[in-house]
Amino acid sequence: MDSKKRMSRREFLVSAGGAAAGLALASTGLGALAPSAGAAGREIPEYPWVEYFDKPLDVEKVREMGVQFFSEGQGCCEAAFRAITTALGEPFNLIPAEMMNFGKAGVVGWGSLCGALNGAAAAVGLVFGRSQQATAIINEVVGWYCQTALPLNAEVKSVSDSPLCHVSISRWVKASGMKASQRGPRCGALTGDVAAQTALYMNEVLAGTFVPVIAMSEETKACYDCHVGGFVDDTIGKMDCAPCHEGH
Ligand code: HEC
Numbered sequence: 001m002d003s004k005k006r007m008s009r010r011e012f013l014v015s016a017g018g019a020a021a022g023l024a025l026a027s028t029g030l031g032a033l034a035p036s037a038g039a040a041g042r043e044i045p046e047y048p049w050v051e052y053f054d055k056p057l058d059v060e061k062v063r064e065m066g067v068q069f070f071s072e073g074q075g076c077c078e079a080a081f082r083a084i085t086t087a088l089g090e091p092f093n094l095i096p097a098e099m100m101n102f103g104k105a106g107v108v109g110w111g112s113l114c115g116a117l118n119g120a121a122a123a124v125g126l127v128f129g130r131s132q133q134a135t136a137i138i139n140e141v142v143g144w145y146c147q148t149a150l151p152l153n154a155e156v157k158s159v160s161d162s163p164l165c166h167v168s169i170s171r172w173v174k175a176s177g178m179k180a181s182q183r184g185p186r187c188g189a190l191t192g193d194v195a196a197q198t199a200l201y202m203n204e205v206l207a208g209t210f211v212p213v214i215a216m217s218e219e220t221k222a223c224y225d226c227h228v229g230g231f232v233d234d235t236i237g238k239m240d241c242a243p244c245h246e247g248h
Pocket residue numbers: 219220222223224226227232241242245246247248
């Protein structure tokens with residue numbers, strides 16, 4: 001990688017003879033405009049950062065870290081985000097993963113988007129920014145989550161058919177006979193699986209081998225074509241319609 005790209009803004013200012021300008025900013029109380037330090041007290045380089053993702057992630061290590069961080073009480077969203085950003089290293093791990101804590105249990109208990117998906121998607125967004133790759137990877141992870149029996153290595157797995165925490169938990173409760181409040185080990189394992197699957201797709205994009213395979217069911221596709229951007233054009237969404245609506 002080009003060493004210039006890796007330079008932080010402060011290094012740039014200094015090497016361009018801008019140190020005096022930096023001091024001037026500080027003394028006029030505009031120091032806040034100078035480059036700031038990240039979580040580990042390190043300088044944060046200019047965004048975008050996609051070039052810093054230059055070697056494949058250790059998928060199994062990401063899975064382990066997701067499980068571990070969840071077990072430490074970080075919540076599904078923070079744990080998934082931190083597992084991926086830790087594996088990515090700098091500068092990604094300079095972003096405080098705590099900001100993702102809000103995503104737990106579908107955004108502070110609202111049961112909306114599964115926090116593991118939310119956290120993993122945020123990590124993808126941090127790497128790929130406003131790009132087709134980000135959209136394609138996140139789309140694939142969400143589709144995979146809906147259609148896959150999870151957690152992958154658990155005795156009791158369930159297919160959520162939905163990216164919603166509410167639906168995902170309820171279907172696992174039905175499948176396992178457990179209480180929702182006993183979901184800890186299940187959600188920990190699922191967090192690891194979601195982070196790992198995301199890392200896998202990221203690696204494939206890096207290698208140029210990524211091929212999206214997740215497709216909408218025929219049934220939902222028919223509803224979608226009329227209602228989402230079709231001639232009715234009165235709603236949004238790629239979730240399966242059947243769990244919530246009867247056909248007509
Ligand atoms: C051929 C196009 C078409 C398809 C396919 C289609 N819809 Fe509709 N849908 C309509 C139209 C037209 C309306 C009436 C819209 C209006 O009154 O504004 C409607 C109404 C609805 C409504 C509003 C409540 C109601 O029953 O009137 C819901 C909910 C709905 N559709 C869901 C679905 C779902 C779920 C599917 C797939 C199983 C589906 N639609 C497939 C065209 C379609």
